[in-house]
Amino acid sequence: MSRFKPEKDKKIGDKYILKEFLGDGSYGYVWKAMRLEDGEVVALKIPKKQESGDKVLKEGSKLQGHTHPHIIDIKWMGRVNGVFVIEMEYFESHTLAEEIREYGTIKPRLFSNLYDIFFQVLDAVEFMHSLKVCHGDIKPANILLSEKVKITDFGTSRLIEDLFIETIGEGTCGFIAPEVVSSQKRYLSSDIYSLGALLYFLLTGKKVYEGLVQVINDTPYKKPCEINSNIPKKVEEVILKALTRDPDERYSTVEKLRRDLEVAISSEDKEGTVESYSFEISEHSWLEEVGKLYKEEKWQEAERFLLQQKVNGVGPDLKLHLAYVQYKQENFYNSLDILEDIEINRIEGIRQDNFEEELYFLKAKVYVALREYEKALQLYENLSMLNSDLKYKYRWAITNGLNGNLDRAIKLLEEVNQEEPGQLIVLKKLAYAYHQKKDYNKARGYFKYVSKLVPDDRGVQEKLEMYDKFLN
Incomplete structure (x- = not known):
């Protein structure tokens, strides 16, 4: 299930019923809901892209089990009948x-x-x-x-x-x-x-x-x-x-x-006031404007807009965005040429490390698209060594699989699963990797786990039916 469309009075498994729409952000919808087992009113955050749910608020998840009077409690997060939700305290406000x-x-x-x-x-x-x-x-x-x-x-x-x-x-x-x-x-x-x-x-x-x-x-x-x-x-x-x-x-x-x-x-007795507040943006920079086009996935329009900005000079930030829109349009060689032309030393010192990391991450994805797996592997390995974010190790694993290094891919995926257990996308990759390796017992074990998380995944059910037929 890649997308889930919430609506009033819709049940999520036997755990929640949605009651009132509260808000809509870039990550997901927020609904007032009732927990069916005890009738408690809670707030549910439901990711718009369900496949991204398992990139599960890595920071926020550390707050589970901790309460504070000035922090919205995270009560639980996980999948209910395949739908990823984050259950939070409902705070009338x-x-x-x-x-x-x-x-x-x-x-x-x-x-x-x-x-x-x-x-x-x-x-x-x-x-x-x-x-x-x-x-x-x-x-x-x-x-x-x-x-x-x-x-x-x-x-x-x-x-x-x-x-x-x-x-x-x-x-x-x-x-x-x-x-x-x-x-x-x-x-x-x-x-x-x-x-x-x-x-x-x-x-x-x-x-x-x-x-x-x-x-x-x-x-x-x-x-x-x-x-x-x-x-x-x-x-x-x-x-x-x-x-x-x-x-x-x-x-x-x-x-x-x-x-x-x-x-x-x-040290001051003076009590002041503020005349008024303003959220109005007096200057729409190219970053804000192109960001709107990204959200609407208007990649050609974004490219035309970015090229118009070149009259003011082409700095590293603009080049990185130009490379990005070329990648999104599958113009991979154009993207790579632009990335190769970026001068990191023109970026302000306090931003260089992060900028360089994002540049190499995009370049690795371009190399994968071009099937230059060895170059992508080197970049993902370096990024994994420098950064604890498991997205790099996960992509390093997948690229090993694409390059025919199945044992290495499985080893890295197992490490990701140990460090952040229960991520659906990782479990599915492990299941298919073991199936490809013809280790069907391990593959069946992972597919069974996946089936509990997403019971309506027909591909997973077909694999389990096949194992039941031939392995028993």
């Missing part, structure tokens, strides 16, 4: 972004209220960091307001397979750390930057940056006090330190940020 859109401000707009909201977010992020969990997408749309503040949507940005399809508009571009733009990586230090950007927004009503190109280009921005003179200078100093471009020069921990902010607030 609205987002900070929704409040601003409706009223044009945050109520009340006194600094004391804004600090209260921010400190509750700090509490949540500090707890996550104590578990070595990075949120990765701190922004008003992920901050829920009710009688208390809670944060949600941790780690979902890691689930976007195509690296350039970014959350745009009111969201990520105004709060993302520069070192992780156009990257699936997130760090604890990038959360510190996002916290600084959030406090800047709360106290000024403006975002630090309006677009991703401004973030990349280190465009000068107004200091907080230049926008709102009510902001104490010591508070401004805290914000600017959190927003330091070099991650090593930011606050090293949320605790240190909190301590300095508490001191800065206590």
